Amino acid sequence: MGEMIAVENGSMGRVAYARIAPNEDLVQGVEKLCLAEGFRNAFVRGALGSLVDACMGTIDGKYLQIQGPAVEIVSLAGEVRQGDDGSLRAALTGVVADPEGNVYGGPFVAGLNPICMTFEVTLEEWLPAK
Amino acid sequence: MKRVVTTQLPRPRTLIHPGRFNPVRIQSLRSSKGRHVRLALLPGVSLFDGLVKPLAEMGITSASTTILGGYFEGVQYCVAPPDQQGQAVIAYSKPVPAGRTYMIFGNATLGTSMNGSPLVHCHAAIRTESGEVKGGHILTDTCIVSRDPVPVLVTSLDEFELRQAYDPETNIALLQPYKETTNG
Numbered sequence: 001m002g003e004m005i006a007v008e009n010g011s012m013g014r015v016a017y018a019r020i021a022p023n024e025d026l027v028q029g030v031e032k033l034c035l036a037e038g039f040r041n042a043f044v045r046g047a048l049g050s051l052v053d054a055c056m057g058t059i060d061g062k063y064l065q066i067q068g069p070a071v072e073i074v075s076l077a078g079e080v081r082q083g084d085d086g087s088l089r090a091a092l093t094g095v096v097a098d099p100e101g102n103v104y105g106g107p108f109v110a111g112l113n114p115i116c117m118t119f120e121v122t123l124e125e126w127l128p129a130k
Numbered sequence: 131m132k133r134v135v136t137t138q139l140p141r142p143r144t145l146i147h148p149g150r151f152n153p154v155r156i157q158s159l160r161s162s163k164g165r166h167v168r169l170a171l172l173p174g175v176s177l178f179d180g181l182v183k184p185l186a187e188m189g190i191t192s193a194s195t196t197i198l199g200g201y202f203e204g205v206q207y208c209v210a211p212p213d214q215q216g217q218a219v220i221a222y223s224k225p226v227p228a229g230r231t232y233m234i235f236g237n238a239t240l241g242t243s244m245n246g247s248p249l250v251h252c253h254a255a256i257r258t259e260s261g262e263v264k265g266g267h268i269l270t271d272t273c274i275v276s277r278d279p280v281p282v283l284v285t286s287l288d289e290f291e292l293r294q295a296y297d298p299e300t301n302i303a304l305l306q307p308y309k310e311t312t313n314g
Contacts, residue, residue, distance in 0.1 A: 017194065017287050018158035019306050022219075022299065023144045029156065037160045045164075045285045046194030048237045048253035050210055050220065052143050058135060065140050066133050070210035070220040074255045074265035075235040095235070095255045097265030098132060099211040101226065103255055114142045116210075117220060118297075118304045120239050120251070122194035122285055124164050 013125030015045070019118055026051065026073075026113035030080060030090040030121060040082040041126040044092065047076040049119030054096045056106030063112070066104050070116040072097045075105075080123070145219055149298040159307040161289040169195075170279035177202065178270040181240060182248040185284065190240070192287040197236035197254065200280030202273045205231035205256060207266035218301045225269055229259030230276070236268065238282075241292030241305045249294050251305055 016037040020029040034042055050070035055063050078092035095105040167188065171180035177197075185193060206225035213221035236254030243249035252268040290307050297304045 012164050014160050014162055015164040015285060015287065016158055016160040017290070017292065017307050018156050019304060021152060021155045021157075022147055024155050025142070033156055033158055036156055036158050046196055046237045046239065048239065048251065052145055053140070055140050055142075061137075063136050063138075063140055064133070065136060068210075068220075069145065069212060072210055072253055072266055074253045076237070095265060097209065097255075099209050101207065101209045101264040101266050102133075103263050103265045104133065112140055112142050114144065116145065117218070117300050117302065120194075120305060122239075122287070124285065 008128050010126055010128040013127045016123045018121055020115055020121065022117060023114050025111050026115060026119060027090050027092055027108050027110040029115065029119065030092065031088045033121065033123060034080050034088050039080065039123060039125045041128060042080045042123040043126055044076060044078045045122040045124045047073060047119070047121040049073050050116040051096065052114040052116045055109045055112035056104065057109050063109060064104065064106055066096060066098050068099060068116060070099065074103065147219055147299050148217065148301045152299045157306055159290040159309065161287060165286040165288055167284040167286065169282040169284055171275045171282060172279055173275050173277055175275055176271050177252065177268070177273040177275070178250050180275060181238060181250055181282065185240060186248065190286045191242060191248065192291040193240040194285045194287065195238045195240065196283045197233055197238060198281040198283060199235060200233055200278060201276035202231050202233055203276050204272050204274050205229065206269040206272050207256065207264065209266045222267055228256060228264065231259060232257040238270065239292065239305055241294060243294045244303055249305070
């Protein structure tokens, strides 16, 4: 699935819910949830929780850091895809609120968004048509 | 530093929680099929009642929902600063009144509280009455749907259920998945 695909037909499969514990990474946590439940491709159907600090990418390759704790996740969308090498990669985008309620948005950088208290996430499996 | 843009790779912080580390880091369960409901939160009802009652009538007591935008009256939200009492790493602040508010996007999880009543955990991005865009933990019982219905996409969690339970590591009560289910 590494080539550029504009349209992919498929159907929705199973649904998984997880509570991910403190200090686990948001992005890799979602990937590991797919490992735990046997999903290879999935969409986020709902998510909320908090981060210690948040780190989002910028268009010029820099990092937007928002200091907590806690930084609350107030909106999250994204997907998990299996790459050509078989590995799983989550791409998550969202809006976070700092401890004063000020909001920031962007793509979450893998490995740099440790969960603060809890992260609740529901994934729906995506089954691409063969 | 509250917000900084840097070229240097930030180092994530590992915080110490009051309770014993739980070696299980991902508590997950799954259902074999997704079941969806499109719900309209009706004018004059609270976000809590608008979600809980129609879903309960369908036999749904555990669900993940997306609030697809709409106006509410009397919105109050909490932010999550460090716990001054030291009981947990953070504690919710006193409710912040936001007045007549546009909820831009929200996610709400439906489960069962420790006393057996329905529980809704909701985080949302909102535009407050003063025009500021803010975000936080929404108090769903004070949040009243304004003039127009608010659409919600519900993903029912079947074959397992969400229950609030005390989490020794963080020293707070959290929604967690359990195998028994009451979703009909």
